[in-house]
Amino acid sequence: MRTWQKMEELVDRGLVRHIGTSNMTVPKLKLLLRDARIKPAVNEMELHPHFQQAQLFDFVRSNGMVPVGYCPVGSPGRPERDRTPEDTVPTQDPVIVRIANRLGVHPAVVCIKWAVQRGQIPIPFSTNRGHYLSNLEGVVSEPLTDAEMREISTIDRNCRLIKGQVFLWKDGQTWEDLWDLSGEITPP
Numbered sequence: 410m411r412t413w414q415k416m417e418e419l420v421d422r423g424l425v426r427h428i429g430t431s432n433m434t435v436p437k438l439k440l441l442l443r444d445a446r447i448k449p450a451v452n453e454m455e456l457h458p459h460f461q462q463a464q465l466f467d468f469v470r471s472n473g474m475v476p477v478g479y480c481p482v483g484s485p486g487r488p489e490r491d492r493t494p495e496d497t498v499p500t501q502d503p504v505i506v507r508i509a510n511r512l513g514v515h516p517a518v519v520c521i522k523w524a525v526q527r528g529q530i531p532i533p534f535s536t537n538r539g540h541y542l543s544n545l546e547g548v549v550s551e552p553l554t555d556a557e558m559r560e561i562s563t564i565d566r567n568c569r570l571i572k573g574q575v576f577l578w579k580d581g582q583t584w585e586d587l588w589d590l591s592g593e594i595t596p597p
């Protein structure tokens with residue numbers, strides 16, 4: 410809260426218009442919302458078809474925040490330290506590939522379209538001009554059908570790709586501790 414209060418001061422001083430959070434969990438957000446004077450405008454969180462985070466997504470939206478989705482195409486270029494053998498690849502999912510073939514686009518573009526239609530702001534990274542343009546075109550061209558949106562909602566694999574192993578600092582901690590999976594804040 411000390412950090413959040415400093416961020417609120419930035420709004421008071423007119424230095425920024427909006428402040429937001431990243432990688433929060435429902436129990437942490439509940440505490441922040443309880444004590445904040447200025448609510449977060451956004452919560453940045455991992456969101457792609459294989460990690461849809463329905464509970465957190467709904468919590469964020471129902472509290473007037475906008476979900477910003479990172480790794481929206483499954484972060485194919487992430488470093489080795491962020492990979493585990495269990496990780497899945499949303500752009501290789503048969504449902505995503507079939508829709509991409511129907512539209513004649515890369516599966517990444519289907520992930521971006523799904524994200525925007527679902528109500529999150531995807532932040533795809535690209536250093537490739539063609540990919541960049543097709544991601545932008547994807548959100549202003551023919552939308553996915555309702556049936557396709559429903560089908561994508563069924564392919565969630567609860568597969569968190571950015572687990573946060575690099576943020577562990579104590580013996581015996583696991584990355585699961587970072588994400589309050591029990592619904593309670595894991596003791597520090």
Ligand SMILES: NC(=O)c1ccc[n+]([C@@H]2O[C@H](COP(=O)([O-])OP(=O)(O)OC[C@H]3O[C@@H](n4cnc5c(N)ncnc54)[C@H](OP(=O)(O)O)[C@@H]3O)[C@@H](O)[C@H]2O)c1
Binds near residue numbers: 485533534543
């Ligand atoms: N808040 C956090 O904790 C957090 C954590 C992780 C990431 N992030 C942020 O989220 C953003 C995205 O994350 P990310 O880069 O890991 O994942 P991402 O956007 O899911 O994946 C980026 C990769 O997808 C490829 N790509 C993008 N559009 C494509 C297209 N249309 N066709 C084919 N390939 C495409 C890119 O390759 P090309 O360059 O070849 O197009 C790049 O390798 C970054 O800005 C990152 O900083 C935030």
